[in-house]
Amino acid sequence: MRTRFIKTLTKLAMRDERICLVVGDLGYSVVEEFAERFPDRFVNAGVAEQSMTGLAAGWAMTGKVVFTYSIANFPTLRCLEQIRNDVCAHKLPVKIVAIGGGFAYGAHGYTHHGLEDISAMRSLPNMAVCSPADSTECEGLVRWMMDWDGPAYLRLGRNNEPILHPGDVGLATDRFPILRKGTDIVFMATGAVLGEALKAANMLAERGLQAGVVSAPIIKPFPVNAVEAIGRVTPVILTVEEHSAYGGLGSAVAEVLAETQPGARLVRCHAPEKVNAIGSQAYMQKAAGLDADSLVRRAVQAFVKSTGEHRVVRPSITIQAGSHAPA
């Protein structure tokens, strides 16, 4: 994802002189091309995120559109007040990019797990919050952010995430890209963990449950009407995010459902406050209960609870010759 990010940014920068990039001493083997092509539009601010963000704000005040770039919580939590007071309060075109949202840097340990960023960024005025699930969404979001008037936050994965969208993604603030149709339950996922939701949906289909899967690449402004609409056609919405329970995608959906009461029950699948585990993103997803198996379990539980239906209990069994057992 980070490769697609920098390629898209470089392409846009070739035609738009305003685009500048400030990094916090990170981006090795990623940012070099941009830095070489546009030396006057690139600054390595060093391991100094408050400086990085303040500088970005000031540079933006002179007419630039400035991207900041670092890992996990460094470009957000470390300099939250700068984002709030210098960037957001002045509605400046500073686009904050974090590589490694969620557990993308799982093996690096807790300091590199981004679990509160969506919540923090969402609470700031004028700030758009974007969280792509794959490189297709990533490219679309970079372009969308350039059209967005003011500050924006882009929570990237890392690299080599599988492409989940076969074609173009229609990014808009009034809808969720639909990856799978189904209304027995609906998964709404943000970030690379969308892949686990898709796997879970396929597994549920084998049990006779048709799960819809939508992606939530834009969390602020949030497609509130679309949430309500989904809430009217399904008994259960499961949100899925590599993020704290507090203030992320699940909370955003909860806010809408509580205020509009369309009828669906909400189940939030999220990271526990602290996952006492170290490992790859896949390992961490499992430790956090966000892998496909866990999502299937929670989906079935929620469906049964909501509908009282028990048609989805057994996994499929092989038909043996002569038997009349159902498949």
Add this chain to the structure above:
Amino acid sequence: MENLVEERWPAQQTPVDLAFAARKKVLEMVHKANASHVGSCLSCVDILAALYARDGGWLEHDPRQPRSAERDRFIMSKGHAAAALYATLSLCGYFPDEWLDTYCEDGSRLGGHCTSDGVPGVELSTGSLGHGLPVGVGVALGLKKSGNRVVVLLSDGELNEGSNWESILLAPKLELDNLIVVVDYNKIQSLGRVEDVIPLEPMADKWKSFGWGVQEVDGHNIAQIMRALDRAPNTYNRPTVILAHTVKGKGVEFMEDKLAWHYKSPNDEQLESALVQIEAAYNQSVMM
């Protein structure tokens, strides 16, 4: 707007004239609003006058065009001295006098700490210390080619904030010779004297070792301030810091060098006494 400017920004407004008028306004504003920080305002009024006065002020600026491309930028990082900036800007014609009466009031544009929203002449909303310099670095970077200068006013206590030092390390590397920091070095912060809280000395050595050009002046001597500004950058390709040695509460004898006047607001009697002192001092300086 033209007439407003001509009226209140007389062609003969020297820095001394402006400082005198601003001191009076600050005292009146703070008294009316029962606000804090009068000591912090009085220590930087002369610096602001040296920058903004029509006749001899150092900044390139025009109140008729507050967002002109040619303007130098001034960032008041010590946002709590907002009254000093508002008074100075108003006296230059950026906005009407009457606004000053609303300082800190319900529905006012003029917040207790520098507010840029809807206030012509204020470049950045500040108030949380340590923000102005990093932003100033970014502005100076963006304006390097066009030759506009950027002046950032910091307080001494403000230098406790680590965010400043990130920028102090970076600015020389970026060769920002159009960046000038002025430190209002009044030796008192908000819970004690600077030397008792976090000593900053040797201050000049610190900046020099970080790669800045350093100058030291009496922060109430307009001629010295002007000379220092003119000399910047005094080191090739490097940003400049002007350490302005000042007195908290300068101009009002019972306020000078006292921590309490970081917080207290003058009552009616104190206001009157203060205004008399300031008037007397001005008349004397004008006669000399």
